Amino acid sequence: MERAIETFLFASRWLMAPMYVGLVGALAILLYSFGMELWHFALSIPGMSVDDAVMGVLALIDLSLAANLLLIVIFSGYENFVSRMDTAQHEDRPDWQDEVDFSGLKLKLVASIVAISGIHLLKVFMDVDKYTDDKIRWMVIIHLVFVISGVLLAAMDWITNNAKVSKKKVLKDAG
Template identity: 35%
Template sequence: MAQDSGLKKFENFFEGFMFWSRWVQAPLYTGLIMASFLYLFKFFQELYHLWQHTISWDDNQMMLGILALVDVSMVMNLVVMVTIGGYSIFTSRIDVDSHEDKPLWLEDLDAGQLKIKLSTSLASISGVQLLKTFINYREAIQKEDSEAVIIEIVIHMVFIVSAFLLALTEKTTHSYKHGHAAAIKFADEEDEKEGH
Protein backbone atom coordinates (compact mmCIF):
# COMPACT_ATOMS: atom_id res chain seq x y z
CA MET A 1 0.00 0.00 0.00
CA ALA A 2 2.85 2.38 0.90
CA GLN A 3 4.56 1.44 -2.39
CA ASP A 4 1.36 2.34 -4.28
CA SER A 5 1.24 5.66 -2.43
CA GLY A 6 4.88 6.36 -3.35
CA LEU A 7 4.24 5.53 -7.01
CA LYS A 8 1.18 7.78 -7.01
CA LYS A 9 3.20 10.66 -5.57
CA PHE A 10 5.89 10.16 -8.21
CA GLU A 11 3.22 9.98 -10.93
CA ASN A 12 1.61 13.21 -9.68
CA PHE A 13 5.02 14.93 -9.53
CA PHE A 14 5.96 13.75 -13.03
CA GLU A 15 2.60 14.80 -14.50
CA GLY A 16 2.93 18.18 -12.80
CA PHE A 17 6.44 18.54 -14.24
CA MET A 18 5.19 17.62 -17.73
CA PHE A 19 2.39 20.16 -17.44
CA TRP A 20 4.87 22.82 -16.27
CA SER A 21 7.17 22.03 -19.23
CA ARG A 22 4.81 23.95 -21.55
CA TRP A 23 6.50 27.11 -20.19
CA VAL A 24 9.67 26.09 -22.04
CA GLN A 25 7.96 27.58 -25.10
CA ALA A 26 7.64 31.04 -23.49
CA PRO A 27 11.22 32.14 -24.38
CA LEU A 28 10.55 31.12 -28.00
CA TYR A 29 7.53 33.42 -28.16
CA THR A 30 9.60 36.18 -26.51
CA GLY A 31 12.20 35.69 -29.25
CA LEU A 32 9.51 36.00 -31.92
CA ILE A 33 8.34 39.27 -30.36
CA MET A 34 11.92 40.57 -30.47
CA ALA A 35 12.20 39.43 -34.10
CA SER A 36 9.01 41.42 -34.82
CA PHE A 37 10.77 44.61 -33.69
CA LEU A 38 13.72 43.80 -35.95
CA TYR A 39 11.32 43.20 -38.84
CA LEU A 40 9.63 46.52 -38.07
CA PHE A 41 13.02 48.17 -38.64
CA LYS A 42 13.25 46.28 -41.96
CA PHE A 43 9.81 47.61 -42.97
CA PHE A 44 10.85 51.23 -42.42
CA GLN A 45 14.13 50.58 -44.20
CA GLU A 46 12.15 49.34 -47.24
CA LEU A 47 9.79 52.33 -46.95
CA TYR A 48 12.75 54.75 -46.88
CA HIS A 49 14.26 52.98 -49.90
CA LEU A 50 10.92 53.34 -51.74
CA TRP A 51 10.71 57.04 -50.86
CA GLN A 52 14.25 57.65 -52.15
CA HIS A 53 13.41 56.18 -55.57
CA THR A 54 9.86 57.49 -56.01
CA ILE A 55 10.84 59.82 -58.86
CA SER A 56 13.49 57.67 -60.57
CA TRP A 57 11.61 54.33 -60.62
CA ASP A 58 9.10 53.29 -63.29
CA ASP A 59 5.69 51.75 -62.53
CA ASN A 60 6.98 48.17 -62.31
CA GLN A 61 9.79 49.07 -59.91
CA MET A 62 7.36 51.10 -57.77
CA MET A 63 4.93 48.17 -57.68
CA LEU A 64 7.74 45.83 -56.63
CA GLY A 65 8.72 48.25 -53.85
CA ILE A 66 5.15 48.38 -52.54
CA LEU A 67 4.86 44.58 -52.78
CA ALA A 68 8.01 44.31 -50.66
CA LEU A 69 6.19 46.34 -47.97
CA VAL A 70 3.09 44.14 -48.28
CA ASP A 71 5.34 41.09 -47.97
CA VAL A 72 6.90 42.37 -44.73
CA SER A 73 3.43 43.19 -43.37
CA MET A 74 2.09 39.70 -44.14
CA VAL A 75 5.11 38.00 -42.56
CA MET A 76 4.55 40.19 -39.48
CA ASN A 77 0.90 39.03 -39.37
CA LEU A 78 2.15 35.44 -39.51
CA VAL A 79 4.54 36.05 -36.61
CA VAL A 80 1.73 37.63 -34.55
CA MET A 81 -0.53 34.64 -35.22
CA VAL A 82 2.17 32.15 -34.22
CA THR A 83 3.10 34.14 -31.11
CA ILE A 84 -0.35 34.93 -29.70
CA GLY A 85 -2.13 31.86 -31.07
CA GLY A 86 0.62 29.42 -30.11
CA TYR A 87 0.99 30.88 -26.63
CA SER A 88 -2.76 30.88 -25.91
CA ILE A 89 -3.25 27.32 -27.22
CA PHE A 90 -0.13 25.54 -26.01
CA THR A 91 1.20 27.54 -23.04
CA SER A 92 -1.39 29.58 -21.16
CA ARG A 93 -4.74 31.14 -21.93
CA ILE A 94 -4.61 34.87 -22.60
CA ASP A 95 -7.49 36.57 -20.79
CA VAL A 96 -8.62 39.07 -23.44
CA ASP A 97 -12.26 37.97 -23.81
CA SER A 98 -13.58 41.22 -22.36
CA HIS A 99 -10.97 43.41 -24.11
CA GLU A 100 -12.53 45.74 -26.70
CA ASP A 101 -9.57 45.30 -29.11
CA LYS A 102 -9.61 41.48 -29.11
CA PRO A 103 -8.85 40.38 -32.72
CA LEU A 104 -11.61 38.43 -34.47
CA TRP A 105 -9.25 35.60 -35.43
CA LEU A 106 -8.81 34.73 -31.72
CA GLU A 107 -12.50 33.75 -31.41
CA ASP A 108 -12.77 30.02 -30.57
CA LEU A 109 -9.19 29.45 -31.76
CA ASP A 110 -7.85 25.92 -31.44
CA ALA A 111 -4.80 24.09 -32.81
CA GLY A 112 -6.62 22.99 -36.01
CA GLN A 113 -7.86 26.50 -36.82
CA LEU A 114 -4.42 27.96 -36.09
CA LYS A 115 -2.87 25.54 -38.61
CA ILE A 116 -5.43 26.61 -41.24
CA LYS A 117 -4.78 30.31 -40.58
CA LEU A 118 -1.02 29.77 -40.79
CA SER A 119 -1.25 27.74 -44.00
CA THR A 120 -3.49 30.34 -45.67
CA SER A 121 -1.06 33.07 -44.56
CA LEU A 122 1.83 31.12 -46.08
CA ALA A 123 -0.16 30.74 -49.31
CA SER A 124 -0.81 34.52 -49.32
CA ILE A 125 2.87 35.32 -48.75
CA SER A 126 3.80 32.88 -51.51
CA GLY A 127 1.22 34.62 -53.75
CA VAL A 128 2.88 37.99 -53.17
CA GLN A 129 6.28 36.49 -54.00
CA LEU A 130 4.80 34.99 -57.18
CA LEU A 131 3.28 38.34 -58.16
CA LYS A 132 6.69 39.98 -57.73
CA THR A 133 8.16 37.28 -59.97
CA PHE A 134 5.48 37.81 -62.63
CA ILE A 135 6.20 41.54 -62.65
CA ASN A 136 9.85 40.67 -63.27
CA TYR A 137 8.95 37.89 -65.73
CA ARG A 138 10.44 39.61 -68.78
CA GLU A 139 13.77 39.98 -67.01
CA ALA A 140 13.55 36.36 -65.88
CA ILE A 141 13.08 35.19 -69.49
CA GLN A 142 16.02 37.32 -70.64
CA LYS A 143 18.14 35.66 -67.98
CA GLU A 144 16.82 32.26 -69.10
CA ASP A 145 15.48 31.75 -65.60
CA SER A 146 11.97 30.58 -66.55
CA GLU A 147 12.52 27.31 -64.64
CA ALA A 148 12.66 29.32 -61.39
CA VAL A 149 9.25 30.84 -62.22
CA ILE A 150 7.76 27.36 -62.73
CA ILE A 151 9.23 26.21 -59.40
CA GLU A 152 7.65 29.22 -57.64
CA ILE A 153 4.26 28.40 -59.21
CA VAL A 154 4.55 24.79 -58.02
CA ILE A 155 5.49 25.92 -54.49
CA HIS A 156 2.53 28.34 -54.43
CA MET A 157 0.16 25.56 -55.57
CA VAL A 158 1.51 23.26 -52.85
CA PHE A 159 0.72 25.93 -50.24
CA ILE A 160 -2.81 26.39 -51.63
CA VAL A 161 -3.53 22.65 -51.78
CA SER A 162 -2.11 22.19 -48.26
CA ALA A 163 -4.34 24.97 -46.90
CA PHE A 164 -7.37 23.46 -48.65
CA LEU A 165 -6.67 19.95 -47.32
CA LEU A 166 -6.11 21.27 -43.78
CA ALA A 167 -9.41 23.19 -43.93
CA LEU A 168 -11.21 20.11 -45.29
CA THR A 169 -9.74 17.91 -42.55
CA GLU A 170 -10.68 20.42 -39.85
CA LYS A 171 -14.23 20.75 -41.22
CA THR A 172 -14.65 16.97 -41.33
CA THR A 173 -13.30 16.54 -37.79
CA HIS A 174 -15.38 19.47 -36.51
CA SER A 175 -18.61 18.15 -38.07
CA TYR A 176 -17.87 14.66 -36.69
CA LYS A 177 -17.41 16.06 -33.17
CA HIS A 178 -20.62 18.10 -33.41
CA GLY A 179 -22.53 15.16 -34.91
CA HIS A 180 -21.29 12.85 -32.15
CA ALA A 181 -22.19 15.42 -29.44
CA ALA A 182 -25.65 15.91 -30.99
CA ALA A 183 -26.21 12.13 -31.08
CA ILE A 184 -25.28 11.84 -27.39
CA LYS A 185 -27.59 14.74 -26.50
CA PHE A 186 -30.42 13.17 -28.50
CA ALA A 187 -29.85 9.79 -26.76
CA ASP A 188 -29.89 11.50 -23.34
CA GLU A 189 -33.15 13.29 -24.19
CA GLU A 190 -34.69 9.98 -25.32
CA ASP A 191 -33.58 8.32 -22.07
CA GLU A 192 -35.18 11.15 -20.07
CA LYS A 193 -38.45 10.73 -22.00
CA GLU A 194 -38.47 7.01 -21.35
CA GLY A 195 -37.68 7.63 -17.69
CA HIS A 196 -40.75 9.87 -17.37
Protein backbone atom coordinates in the same frame (compact mmCIF):
# COMPACT_ATOMS: atom_id res chain seq x y z
CA MET B 1 4.82 9.68 -8.35
CA GLU B 2 2.33 9.96 -11.22
CA ARG B 3 1.05 13.28 -9.87
CA ALA B 4 4.61 14.68 -9.68
CA ILE B 5 5.34 13.66 -13.27
CA GLU B 6 2.09 15.20 -14.51
CA THR B 7 2.79 18.41 -12.60
CA PHE B 8 6.28 18.55 -14.07
CA LEU B 9 5.02 17.87 -17.61
CA PHE B 10 2.30 20.50 -17.26
CA ALA B 11 4.83 23.06 -15.98
CA SER B 12 7.13 22.30 -18.91
CA ARG B 13 4.81 24.32 -21.16
CA TRP B 14 6.57 27.41 -19.79
CA LEU B 15 9.66 26.38 -21.76
CA MET B 16 7.76 27.69 -24.80
CA ALA B 17 7.40 31.22 -23.35
CA PRO B 18 10.98 32.31 -24.22
CA MET B 19 10.35 31.18 -27.80
CA TYR B 20 7.35 33.49 -28.08
CA VAL B 21 9.43 36.33 -26.60
CA GLY B 22 12.07 35.51 -29.25
CA LEU B 23 9.37 35.79 -31.93
CA VAL B 24 8.64 39.29 -30.64
CA GLY B 25 12.32 39.99 -31.35
CA ALA B 26 11.81 38.64 -34.86
CA LEU B 27 8.82 40.99 -35.18
CA ALA B 28 11.13 43.90 -34.28
CA ILE B 29 13.55 42.74 -37.00
CA LEU B 30 10.68 42.72 -39.51
CA LEU B 31 9.73 46.22 -38.39
CA TYR B 32 13.30 47.38 -39.01
CA SER B 33 13.28 45.69 -42.43
CA PHE B 34 9.94 47.33 -43.23
CA GLY B 35 11.30 50.75 -42.25
CA MET B 36 14.42 50.28 -44.38
CA GLU B 37 12.34 49.05 -47.34
CA LEU B 38 9.98 52.02 -46.98
CA TRP B 39 12.95 54.41 -46.75
CA HIS B 40 14.57 53.02 -49.94
CA PHE B 41 11.18 53.02 -51.64
CA ALA B 42 10.59 56.69 -50.74
CA LEU B 43 14.08 57.70 -51.91
CA SER B 44 13.49 56.12 -55.31
CA ILE B 45 10.24 58.01 -55.99
CA PRO B 46 11.75 60.62 -58.37
CA GLY B 47 12.91 58.05 -60.93
CA MET B 48 10.30 55.40 -60.21
CA SER B 49 8.35 53.64 -62.96
CA VAL B 50 4.88 52.21 -62.42
CA ASP B 51 6.36 48.70 -62.23
CA ASP B 52 8.88 49.87 -59.62
CA ALA B 53 6.06 51.41 -57.58
CA VAL B 54 4.05 48.19 -57.69
CA MET B 55 7.11 46.11 -56.78
CA GLY B 56 7.89 48.40 -53.85
CA VAL B 57 4.33 48.21 -52.55
CA LEU B 58 4.34 44.42 -52.91
CA ALA B 59 7.55 44.21 -50.89
CA LEU B 60 5.94 46.27 -48.12
CA ILE B 61 2.79 44.13 -48.20
CA ASP B 62 4.95 41.00 -48.06
CA LEU B 63 6.68 42.24 -44.91
CA SER B 64 3.40 43.23 -43.26
CA LEU B 65 1.88 39.80 -44.00
CA ALA B 66 4.92 38.13 -42.46
CA ALA B 67 4.50 40.35 -39.38
CA ASN B 68 0.79 39.47 -39.18
CA LEU B 69 1.74 35.80 -39.36
CA LEU B 70 4.17 36.27 -36.49
CA LEU B 71 1.50 37.97 -34.36
CA ILE B 72 -0.94 35.15 -35.00
CA VAL B 73 1.68 32.59 -33.96
CA ILE B 74 2.72 34.58 -30.89
CA PHE B 75 -0.80 35.24 -29.57
CA SER B 76 -2.41 31.93 -30.48
CA GLY B 77 0.60 29.80 -29.65
CA TYR B 78 1.05 31.39 -26.26
CA GLU B 79 -2.65 31.11 -25.40
CA ASN B 80 -3.00 27.56 -26.74
CA PHE B 81 0.18 26.09 -25.31
CA VAL B 82 1.41 28.24 -22.40
CA SER B 83 -1.19 30.37 -20.61
CA ARG B 84 -4.24 32.55 -21.18
CA MET B 85 -3.49 36.23 -21.68
CA ASP B 86 -5.37 38.39 -19.19
CA THR B 87 -6.34 41.06 -21.70
CA ALA B 88 -10.11 40.47 -21.94
CA GLN B 89 -10.86 44.00 -20.78
CA HIS B 90 -8.38 45.70 -23.11
CA GLU B 91 -10.14 47.83 -25.71
CA ASP B 92 -7.64 46.89 -28.44
CA ARG B 93 -7.84 43.12 -27.92
CA PRO B 94 -8.25 41.45 -31.33
CA ASP B 95 -11.66 39.76 -31.77
CA TRP B 96 -10.07 36.56 -33.07
CA GLN B 97 -7.75 36.10 -30.08
CA ASP B 98 -10.11 33.93 -28.01
CA GLU B 99 -11.40 32.07 -31.04
CA VAL B 100 -8.21 30.73 -32.62
CA ASP B 101 -7.60 27.20 -31.38
CA PHE B 102 -4.83 24.96 -32.70
CA SER B 103 -6.92 24.00 -35.73
CA GLY B 104 -7.68 27.64 -36.53
CA LEU B 105 -4.02 28.51 -36.01
CA LYS B 106 -2.98 25.93 -38.59
CA LEU B 107 -5.47 27.32 -41.11
CA LYS B 108 -4.39 30.92 -40.49
CA LEU B 109 -0.74 29.91 -40.87
CA VAL B 110 -1.39 28.14 -44.17
CA ALA B 111 -3.52 31.04 -45.43
CA SER B 112 -0.74 33.50 -44.56
CA ILE B 113 1.88 31.32 -46.25
CA VAL B 114 -0.31 31.10 -49.37
CA ALA B 115 -0.74 34.89 -49.38
CA ILE B 116 3.01 35.48 -48.96
CA SER B 117 3.77 32.94 -51.68
CA GLY B 118 1.21 34.59 -53.95
CA ILE B 119 2.84 37.99 -53.46
CA HIS B 120 6.27 36.55 -54.25
CA LEU B 121 4.80 34.99 -57.39
CA LEU B 122 3.21 38.30 -58.35
CA LYS B 123 6.58 40.03 -57.92
CA VAL B 124 8.12 37.44 -60.24
CA PHE B 125 5.40 37.96 -62.82
CA MET B 126 5.97 41.73 -62.65
CA ASP B 127 9.63 41.18 -63.55
CA VAL B 128 9.40 37.92 -65.47
CA ASP B 129 12.44 38.62 -67.68
CA LYS B 130 14.79 38.18 -64.70
CA TYR B 131 13.76 34.56 -64.13
CA THR B 132 14.24 31.36 -66.09
CA ASP B 133 11.21 29.36 -67.18
CA ASP B 134 12.37 26.54 -64.93
CA LYS B 135 12.52 28.78 -61.86
CA ILE B 136 9.07 30.24 -62.59
CA ARG B 137 7.66 26.76 -63.08
CA TRP B 138 9.04 25.65 -59.70
CA MET B 139 7.68 28.74 -57.98
CA VAL B 140 4.20 28.10 -59.42
CA ILE B 141 4.39 24.42 -58.39
CA ILE B 142 5.44 25.35 -54.86
CA HIS B 143 2.64 27.91 -54.63
CA LEU B 144 0.12 25.32 -55.82
CA VAL B 145 1.41 22.86 -53.22
CA PHE B 146 0.77 25.51 -50.55
CA VAL B 147 -2.74 26.14 -51.90
CA ILE B 148 -3.60 22.43 -52.14
CA SER B 149 -2.17 21.81 -48.66
CA GLY B 150 -4.37 24.58 -47.28
CA VAL B 151 -7.47 23.19 -48.97
CA LEU B 152 -6.73 19.66 -47.72
CA LEU B 153 -6.06 20.93 -44.19
CA ALA B 154 -9.34 22.86 -44.21
CA ALA B 155 -11.16 19.76 -45.54
CA MET B 156 -9.67 17.60 -42.80
CA ASP B 157 -10.76 20.09 -40.14
CA TRP B 158 -14.24 20.26 -41.67
CA ILE B 159 -14.53 16.45 -41.66
CA THR B 160 -13.28 16.26 -38.06
CA ASN B 161 -15.69 18.96 -36.87
CA ASN B 162 -18.64 17.33 -38.66
CA ALA B 163 -17.72 13.94 -37.16
CA LYS B 164 -17.68 15.50 -33.67
CA VAL B 165 -21.06 17.17 -34.24
CA SER B 166 -22.55 13.93 -35.60
CA LYS B 167 -21.21 11.95 -32.65
CA LYS B 168 -22.67 14.46 -30.17
CA LYS B 169 -26.02 14.28 -31.98
CA VAL B 170 -26.06 10.48 -31.89
CA LEU B 171 -25.18 10.48 -28.19
CA LYS B 172 -27.83 13.11 -27.47
CA ASP B 173 -30.50 11.21 -29.44
CA ALA B 174 -29.57 7.94 -27.70
CA GLY B 175 -29.72 9.55 -24.24
